[in-house]
Amino acid sequence: MRFNILLLSLFFSIWAFAQEEEVYSIYFDFDKYNLKPEQAEGVVAFIQKLDTTKVETIEIFGYCDDRGKDEYNYTLSTNRANTVKNKLLEKGIKNKIIITLEGKGRVLIDEDLLDNVPEVRSKNRRVDVVINYKPAVVNDLKIPGVYNKIPKEPVVGDRIYLEKIQFDRGSSKLNIKAKKELDKVVRDLLRNKKISFEIQGHVCCTPSYQTEAIDRGTKKRELSSNRAKAVYKYLIAKKIPKIRMTHKGYGNSQPLGKGSFFDRRVELLITKVDN
Template sequence: MMFRILKYLPLLFIGMLQAQEEVIHSVYFEFDKFSLKPEQLQGVVDFIRTTDSTRIETIEIFGYCDDRGKDAYNFKLSQNRANTIQEEFLKNGITNKVIVTIEGKGRIMIDDDIVENIPEVRSKNRRVDVVLNLKPLPKIQLPGYYNSIQKNHVVGDHIYLDNLLFDRGSSVLTFKSKADLAKLAKLLLRHKNIEFEIQGHICCTPRYQKEAVDRHTGKRKLSHNRAEAVYKYLILKKVPKSRMTFKGYGNSVPLGKGTEYDRRVELVITKI
């Protein structure tokens, strides 16, 4: 389903993001069906029940179909799939007060770059996504993870900027991101001995797709492109190329703290 087990966590400090966190749980349907097995229905109800209820602000339910068939039929089928989940929630005491969206989205077209395992991809597209919108987590502090340049760094320290955020599916820097990066660049120019890797990360992609599609390029290189965008901006601000590298890590390094922390670009110090 959706939660990944965190196997490796070399990470140290994170500041609270102001953006609302989304947690997504997917349930899959057989071809041309909108009914589910009892254990599938129980699984999606358990997903809600095991989430901290004090953090749930709203629930959204989105139904989808694969790319076969006519649009009108697929919109109706995807809506029926969403309705199936809503009805199960209501049976189990999850009220419409928090369910703000029940929408059938119709077909999901297959990306041009996917040429293998098309039957598997189609099976993953016959689904309903239950999206929980959660209140922000409190500030998490772990040693060695910072939101600005410090006087006494060590190799392996991470620099995480609170406003270094991207729109979903985008690698374009926002105004706030540029403002924070401009301040960071000034500090980097003072601390000329620091070398670092710019690491791009993503969230919310299936396990079989380690990287996400950048909607601006149509290529499955979103984390790479986000890291490169930061790299190019720091070059624009006169930070020498020789001091930095960049790399996209896709969804391979989740923090285990929620998706809002996984849509990130961070600097990891490689040399002092």
Template sequence: MMLRILKYIPLIFFGLAFGQEEAVKSVYFEFDKYSLDEKQIKEVVDFVKTTDSTRIESIQIYGYTDDIGKDDYNCRLSTNRAATIENALIENGIKSKIIVTIEGKGKILIDDDVLDNLPEKRSKNRRVDVVINLKELPKLVLPGFYNMLKKDHVVGDHIYLENILFESGSSKLKEKAIAELDRVALLTLRYKNIEFEIQGHVCCTPKYQKEAIDIDTKKRELSVNRALAVYKYLAFRRVPKNRMTYKGYGNKMPLGKDPEYDRRVELVITKI
């Protein structure tokens, strides 16, 4: 019987099932080993400690091996790898009560006909995935900010769209963002007097760097590209271009809340 590649991606699986946001880091091991060097331990500990502790709901640890060796042995090896990560986190101050899963998944199988870069593929399977389950961001409440367009705005009102948040370094619209923009487009067509500027923002850049790099274009234009992505989508949804403009503001206008709020695009009313 032909062996098939086992694709196990916790981030996608749980995201679809429960709509929960997750952060995932993979830690790679040498063949037949379950020990880590100091650099690897520091990287995985830093991964957890640099995540906003107020948003960490739980941590799951999954160990794997390559397809070489017997099932029972690989199950023990993958479990030992997961335990190594658990111990490293606890020894470095991560509370054990938030680590809810430590599981060895055994071997990841590879197709018989996969020959290209086989050693590299196997090395990527000798790993542990550390999955941080994140709580939803709290609702943002700020004076002059609204979560959707309405009929009686005044010039200067900010429309902060809760789902128009971006991945770090990205200007690509998420599925939730597109659904939110569909609502904006319908309301814009209903309230025909409203004009607005689409403002793009970034977070987490040094003070001397006012703009961030877009990982897709490799250029320092991330906030502009985020605003442009929203502009293009609303134009696609038949919002008249003469009623909207777009501009990137880089890191000049932080909200003073969680940094994730600053990876945003908002609408600012310019004419009614």
């Protein structure tokens, strides 16, 4: 029963990637790559829950436990990944959105440091299906006071959703694309010198007992805070006065209620408008 619950449940990784994509895992028996009936039912249930109109890409990764030779385990993990891919295709997922299919081979463990080696090995005999969603379009939200750019007549409490400011998975470092988008934000802020604002970082999909996600750079649960700080530092470097800005991470405490892909975000909350 416990195995079936684990198998059929849609869950989010508790590691650094948790906040960036939805992950579904299928666990296999030792030395097997075929899907048992209950496993196939779990995959079907997972597909039925997906809003495929919002899915941008899918990645499939197969794994094995640490026993056996490398070549054999790479073949086995690849066969597991292909088995799951074929089931997804059978249930209507388009092949063109499956951009990665990879057998990772065995997952090494240190038996001396683990309390329950058999359980750890059973969880390493798996395939992870990673769902990457399309970028959020804030205009689709239709939430009063939430905009995709600074409104013509801003008021305190308005929120500017920086929908194109995307970070790499589990990272608080600004990539090239994010910096280019922030340059556009800088131009807007320089034209609207009367507003002050708080830079807010948000994440989604952390476990229910955690409100914040892990920053893989620091290995600490401070991802939303670090992302907000990264934007803050970039704006300072672009000559936006410090006196106009504060920054804060809110973890997953302020979901928009429109789906997890909208909750991975950075916002500017207008806190003051000078006359």
